Amino acid sequence: MNKLGGYMGKVLLVDLTTNSINDYPWSDNDREMYLGGKIMAAKILYDNIKTPIDAFSPDNLLCITTSPLNGSGTPSSNRFNISTISPLTGLLTSSNCGGSFGLHLKKAGYDGLIIKGKSKTPVWIEIKEDFVKIHDATELWGKSTSSTQAVLPKFKGKIVIGPAGENKVRYASIFSQERVAGRGGVGAVMGSKNLKAITAEGNKKTPIANKQDAIKLNKKFVKLLKNHSITGKELPELGTANLIRKMQANKQLATRNYRYGRFNDYHLVSGEYMKENFLIRNTGCIGCPIKCSRVVEFNGKHVRGPELETLGLLGPNLKNNNLELIIRWNYILDELGMDTISTGGVIGFAMELSENGLWDCDLKFGEVENIEELLYDIAYRKGIGDLLAEGVKRLSEIMGGENYAIHSKGLELAAYEPRGAVGQGLGYAVSNRGGCHINGGYLIFLEGLGLGMDPYTTKAKAEFTMLQQDLLEAVSAGGTCIFTTYATMPSSLINECGSVLSDFTGKVIKHSGFSAAIINSSIIDNMPIHIPTLPHTKVLTAVTGINITFPILKKIGERGYNIERLFNIRMGLTKNDDRLPHRLVKECQVPADKRSRVPLDVLKKEYYRKRGWDENGKPTEKLLNYLGLN
Known part of the structure; x- marks a missing residue:
């Protein structure tokens, strides 16, 4: 039963081996603990996969999850997440997508969809409010992503794979419209199950606990994004490029x-x-x-x-x-x-x-x-x-x-060269899904792309990597695009990167490790803090009816990051997997500058300590008790 706003109250479980269709139990307590999206999916995977398995095993789960802000009118919130064991890493991977499927899945009455097993022949799944049906997909097999979506019934949310997924290319993607769940090989897992496509449709509306508050807050949220130098100017004009x-x-x-x-x-x-x-x-x-x-x-x-x-x-x-x-x-x-x-x-x-x-x-x-x-x-x-x-x-x-x-844990690195931003190098190494800039904490934003923090120093890098990882986890689980977090930093500090003000801010941040450590600790847990430039907390409170302050949101993100870590340890991860290739840690990018390599051993040791992990990179009993994961 669901008494909260933001949720439809049902999670669908489809077994392609037996063609059985059931509800998966997910309580209001689960919703408060894990919120939705990738954190919800991590908990489902952790509860159901107890021993290491191959990514292409029928026992692997493909978890497609929505979030409480989907369909709420919150800006940049119609996204969904796909999590599974990655064919590249053998560990948990999550991939976020801005296509329409998540919105339509909620309209059909579901907060999530779990696919297990493997069909003997190619199939596609149709989801409606009043029924779920598995169809033959023989005629769809071999088609491109756009051709497949064009053949499927109109006016529905769709996810599909292309020939790469069918042939189990280990980095195949899943598509919804022209948007991509790109990383980790989620499309190959879908292909391994002989699943070509899924559609969803319905007319249900996302319930909102405090509708008037949500409307007012969302208007302010939109204004904040449009008035910011990055989300209101740079990204609209030039995109991520x-x-x-x-x-x-x-x-x-x-x-x-x-x-x-x-x-x-x-x-x-x-x-x-x-x-x-x-x-x-x-x-x-x-x-x-x-x-x-x-x-x-x-x-x-x-x-x-x-x-x-x-x-x-x-x-x-x-x-x-x-x-x-x-x-x-x-x-x-x-x-x-x-x-x-x-x-x-x-x-x-x-x-x-x-x-x-x-x-x-x-x-x-x-x-x-x-x-x-x-x-x-x-x-x-x-x-x-x-x-x-x-x-x-x-x-x-x-x-x-x-x-x-060039990879970490088997996942190829993003386009950011970490010897020019060593905090980003730490993030790549310890990221739960491998060489990911987002799951790694995107510290490069502080190291030159947004602010002027010394890109080579080790000071405060562990603290801020942890802080940004946890916040990005929680924001994603809530349902908004992580680009909305750019607005957290005032435009005046970003407009002229390399300016006196930006460089001064970078120097302040360099010496703010203690402040970040306090934010990362339990000291602020019970403080009713909301950050004006991070409107996500107040919007989540209005939509769900749960009191979500900044400390609570941050703790949800920390809980998510650690349950992913626990799952990966179960899959065989050790501290030796938190590494980067030789080129990035031993070879100086600028031969005359010994700082231009990632001092990973120093950074990783400090990161483990700040995270509350032991010397082997395992979450301690004390930390698990604090996060409610025991």
Whole structure:
């Protein structure tokens, strides 16, 4: 039974082995403890998978979860999460998507959907308010992501996979509209279950505990986002690609398989260049006032333009300055259903293997004429594409080159070069899902992309990494896009990054580790704190009826981060897995500057201590008691 606002009160469980359809028990106490989204999914996975299993096992679960703010009118809140065991890492992965499926799943009356088992033949699932039906999908098998969505019934929320998911490419993605649950290989897990697509529809409305308060707060929330320099100007004008220029200036732009942090032709793959030469308009997810997504022209079609990560990994990382080619590859990868980040990472690694004589694969930095054909070979596992479909970690185990195999825990790194932001390097190493900039805490925002914190110092990096990880976990679980957290930092501190004010703020933050430690501790737990530039707490309170202050929201995020850690330990994770490749911790990015490498041992030791983990990276009994996880 559900007595809270923001929730539909039901979670659906579909077993494809037995074709059985049931409700999964999820109580109001669970909702208060885990909120929704990725934290809800982590708890479900933890409760149901007790021993290590292969990601492609029928016993693996595909958890698709919504959040209390979905459908509430809160800006940037119509998102959903997909969690499972990753085919790349063997650990928990979560992937967030801005497509319409989550909204329609709630309209059908469900807060979440759990898929277990494996169908003997290709199927798709239809979800409505009054029934759930499993259909034959033989005629859909082999179709691209857009073709599949076009064939399915109109006016429904849809998630689909492409040929890459069907062929279990370990970094295959799941699509809803043109939005992507991109990371960790969630599409490959869906394909391993012979599940091509899911649709959802209904007319139910998200209940809101205090409707008038929610309406007033949401109006203020929208105003805050529109008036902020990042969410109201930079992202609408240039999208996430606005960061290319800043990354170049700070030696943070992954270039030539992370050998360097700068690319001479960076301006040819920048947000400014895209706007001038290819942009049709900007757009965004349902109900989002930021509208950071790009619409560009490709072969006479208006298609989704490449995001920052795609530009970085398929551009400078491959020594490629041809934006028109990147736009083309981005469209092809979307149609095939494949993660652009991991694709760029594995091709860059293969190029360096070839350069060093370890693999005669005919791939070379700067020579990109044959890449398009290679993308299809990966998706269909043909020729060398079969090996590339395994990802960087497994490819290095076969071919060698481990020192420059750029991944963490098996997940290819995002486009931020961590030797130009060592706190981001710590985040990559300890992130629960592997080389993820968001799950890693996105400390690079403080280290040059937003503020002027010394990118090389170890001071306060552990404290702020933990703080940002926990807040981003909680904000995501609540249902809003993490871009809404940019507005937490006043525009006056960000507008002129590198200015006297920004640099002064960076120096203050460098010496604010003690303050961050207090925020991370239990000292403030019972304080009724709400931060004016973080409206999420008051909005969540109005929508759910639960009293969610800043300390409570932060604690929910900490609980989520630790239950993911506990699950990964159960799957076999040890402290030795919290690491980065040799290149990033032993080789100086700037040969004359010994600071330009990630001092991971120092950072990790301090991070474990601040987290309340023991020397082996395990949450202590004291911490578990505090979080209510015992």
